[in-house]
Amino acid sequence: MVFNIAAIVKVRSRVYEFPPERFYRAALHFSRDCFSQISLSSIQALVTLVVHSILTPAEVNLFTLVHIGLAHCIELGIHREPPPATDPNDIKYQQIRRLAFFTVYSLDRSVSSIQGRPLGFRDETFDVKMPELQSPRHLSPTGSPTLSSFSAAVLRFARFHFELDRIVSDVKVQFYHLPCDSACFALPADPETQQTRIRDEIVRWWEKVAEEPFNFPGLDNRQRRMWRLKLKVKHHTTMVMLFQPSQAIRNPPPESLQVCFNNAASILQDYQTLHDLQGLHHGWRTVQNIYAAGATLIYSFWTCSAVRNNASIADLSRSLRACSGLLAVGGEWWPSVKKRQRGFGAIVDLTIRRLYYTGNMPFKNPRLFTPLSSEEGQNGMEQSEGALSYDSTGQQNLSQVPSNGTGASWPHLPASSVGLPHSHDSLHWHVTYPDGSFQPGTNDYVPEIENFLADFDKSEFSWSFPVAGVGDSCEASNFQTQATDYKDTGQYDSK
Incomplete structure (x- = not known):
């Protein structure tokens, strides 16, 4: 399965030398023996199955698989800290147990x-x-120094993930559990x-990351940059x-929505940079995060006037x-994303119209959204000079805001306004909505936006969509013991 995952990553990088299906069939052949009993090895194998399912539109319920992994961890007792070990072999085994547990833990927090x-x-x-990073005396004397250095670098990178996952747990417990009668689980009074x-903990965590040089001989500059991103x-x-x-906090203040807006923009910028570095492989979590950021x-733009007033058409577009x-x-690898991407384009058009006609106008007219093919998306997206950047608290760095111009793929719109008391507003929206379904004088939202916001609210403060829809294909989509129908992954339970 490890070779299958590596081959999938190669294919996403346009290297087709190793067919992933061949390795997947080999893994299926040994799956019955692998999962016949609960062991540390079976947990590791289960993790590889989860990673495979994240990278491909397999009909596997990730939420269920991760919980099976957690149950196995508890069954083996690796969620408890054992007595300190002195023998080098015991120390290595203890390290493997910790890594296995926190890998499953991190996947659970993410999913x-x-x-x-x-x-x-x-x-x-x-x-x-x-x-923890092992001291040199605990490392194998016959091992490769470069390999040992790279393993230490991976562990340092993983620890940063694990540390932030503990903060994610705090956020979930404090803000995302349902109210109940028990005083033990009451929502915070303040x-x-x-x-x-x-927020201060997140800022301190990021300051530690920013100061980490990842100065390991086994890493090149490109790898360091991708890890930081x-x-x-x-x-x-x-x-x-x-x-x-x-x-x-069901109705956050404008300042909170501005933080969400700024950080969402930074997410997209960083994913774009990863794409340009050929370090973005469009797995399930990546596609979900990209769509959620958009x-x-x-x-934030449509529900908060302060965000609209601060928005720049060039940077938002x-x-x-x-x-x-x-x-x-991503639609090349996840066919069900294509439908969402086309619908997203219509929402983008309306958002840019609204921004343009509420006063934040550049020197050029806005341009309509033009969907990109997968090849165009692969080759034609370039990082713009002067793109917005944000500090660790999500505040905008105004020194890098470009003074004019818009993206090159926005065809011209006729001049009109949205939601402003000018005589030509009704004419513009009557042309767009001849059935009279939208009245600009009585409602800030056009029907498409209203439906979009309603869908956003229905998802209970989290954005998701079934990335393994009916049209998605996957060869050998099931493991005999863990596979379940993936259609439930778009449904929401209580937090």
Whole structure:
């Protein structure tokens, strides 16, 4: 299965030398023996199955698979910290146990956050320590120095993920559990104070990441940059999760929505940079995060006048175009994304119209959204000079805002306004909506936007869509013991 995952990554990089299906069939052949009993090896194999399912539109329920992994961890007791080991072999085995547990733990926090579902179990139910960098005396004397250095670098990178996952758990527990009669699980009495506390923890975590040089001989500069970008995306995603509407704060203030807007824009910029570095492989989590970032931009823009007033048409159009372009590329591997990407383009058009006609106008007229083919998305998306950047708190760095211009793929629109008391407003929207379904004088939202926002709210403060739809194909889509129908992954349970 490890070779299958590596071959999938190669194919996403346009290297077709190794057919992933061949390795997948070999893994299927040994699956019965592998999963016949609960062991550390079976947990590791289950993790590879989860990673495979994240990369391909397999009809597998990731949420269920991850919970099976958590159950196996508890069954083996690797969620508890054992007595200190002194023998080198025991130390290595202890390290493997810790890595296995926290890998499953990290997957659980990621999948449950994307789908808006409960955590597998809370942090007070385990006490195993995070894996630590081993001292040279514990390393194999016959091992390759470069390989050992790379393993240490991977562990450092993984620890940053695990540390932020602990903060994600805090966000879920404080803001995303349903109210109940038990006093033990009451929502925080002062959620804003908790929000500030967690924000400060996220900022401190990011400061540690920013100071980490990843100065290991086994890494090149490109790998270092990609790791920082991936950690930065996770930082911005956690900030959005903290400040978006939640069970504890259902109607966040404009400042919170501005933070969501800024961090969502940064997510798209960072994914675009990863794409340009050929470090984006469009797995399930990536596609979900890209779409969620675009949806958050639009949601914040349409529901908050302060965000609209601060928005720049050039920067917003650049971010939305990056979102649609990345989704177009992802649609090559996830066919069910194509339908969402086409619908997203119509929402982009209306958003740019609204921004243009509410006063934040550049020197050029706005241009309509033009969907990109997967090839165009792969080859034609370039990082713009002077793109917006944000600091660790999600605040905009105005020194990098371009002074004029828009993206090159927005054809001209006729001059008119949206929601402004000018005589030609009704004429413009009558042409667009001749059936009279939209009255600009009585409602800020056109029907498409209203439906979009309603769908966003129905998803209970998390954005998701079934990336393994009916049209998606996957050869050998089931493992005999774990496979379940993936159609339920778009449904939402309580947090």
